[in-house]
Amino acid sequence: MTNKKRVLLLTRPICPPWDEGSKNFAYTLAKYAGDFEIHLLTCGKVDDLPENVIQHQIYTSSKLNLAQKFRLFRFLWRSDDFDIIHSLFTPTRVNSSFLRFSLKKNVKTIQTVATLREDFYSADDFKKILFSDQIIVCSDYAKEKLERMGFENVKRIYPGIDLEIYSPAPKNAELMKKYKTSEDDFVINYTGEYIRLGDMDDIIETFISLAKSKINFKLHLAVRVKNAKDAWKKREILHKLKKENILDRIAFIDDGSYEMQDIFNLCDISIFPACTMAGKFDIPLAVIEAMACGKPVIASDLDTIKHFLNNENSILIPAGNQEALKENILYLHDNFNVRNDLARKGFVFAKENFDIIKIVKEYEEVYENL
Secondary structure (H helix, E strand, O other): OOOOOEEEEEOOOEOOOOOOHHHHHHHHHHHHOOOOEEEEEEOOOOOOOOOOEEEEOOOOOOOOOHHHHHHHHHHHHHOOOOOEEEEOOOOOHHHHHHHHHHOOOOOEEEEEEOOOOOOOOOHHHHHHHOOOOEEEEOOHHHHHHHHHHOOOOEEEOOOOEOOOOOOOOOOOHHHHHHOOOOOOOEEEEEOOOOOOOOOHHHHHHHHHHHOOOOOOEEEEEOOOOOOHHHHHHHHHHHHHHHHOOOHHHEEEOOOOOOOHHHHHOOOOEEEEOOOOOOOOOOOOHHHHHHHHOOOOEEEEOOHHHHOOOOOOOOEEEOOOOHHHHHHHHHHHHHOHHHHHHHHHHHHHHHHHHHEHHHHHHHHHHHHHHO
């Protein structure tokens, strides 16, 4: 193991709950990258990792607050035992400046950039905060943008998902009971955000309209409450649904006592009608994971989304169009063969492009060539 390149994955705390894309990916990358000595930054000991993974239990909380950031940078400042430092943070002026300041000589660097914050940064800003020997982006959309800015060291590698975990499976009977969902229900899943994607009002208004039909529609909101604004939005939704007398038709899935693959496998279709992707991954894992579980997807036609989805592997609708969302939900409900065909194509698409084994090999090639 001592002859292997030593790679530090620079991330937020690696620990349960597994509900954040970059740390989930870092954990899975470490689990499968057997040709390298992988160093993980954890909060407590993480089980089920191979011997080539070295855990540094530097964090004391699962949340990356100011105190935890200080612990991270203190660790970096004192450490000089790595060949490669691979950052999976969204680059900002502050963390990029501190990382550059903390780096030791002869250490190679990689930045994986899940999204470009074009709402915050200009081309000149990106040239300052993207400084690594190798820049990896998760979408062709971002790669084309950076290349137009003059970057030459950009490689696109899709985010990976573990297809042993995210795969079609029977509905979990305990979760069905918990969320009061029956076999007769047509379950619509939404895994997203209360505020940041700008689509929650469209989803709720569409479901209120659908609930007036005689069809047993059920809406599963697998949405975390991240802050006070999210909590306020959830209370507003609860009030509206109670007023419409359909509160029993919606399950709020946000207590962390579940595995996401089980949630995807409870539904009949999954929707992602985002109105904005500012600050979110160019390729939202919630979409790919649903596809890997064999679920047909309805998503909005934003530029970042159109770069990886199309009308062959999903249904794309205009962002913010409630009528289009409703019509396509009804279309999939009424057409079993179309639904199954779309599910099959989405599954094949996820398997061919996002299998973590394939993605790890691409990262290992980058590590080897640095």
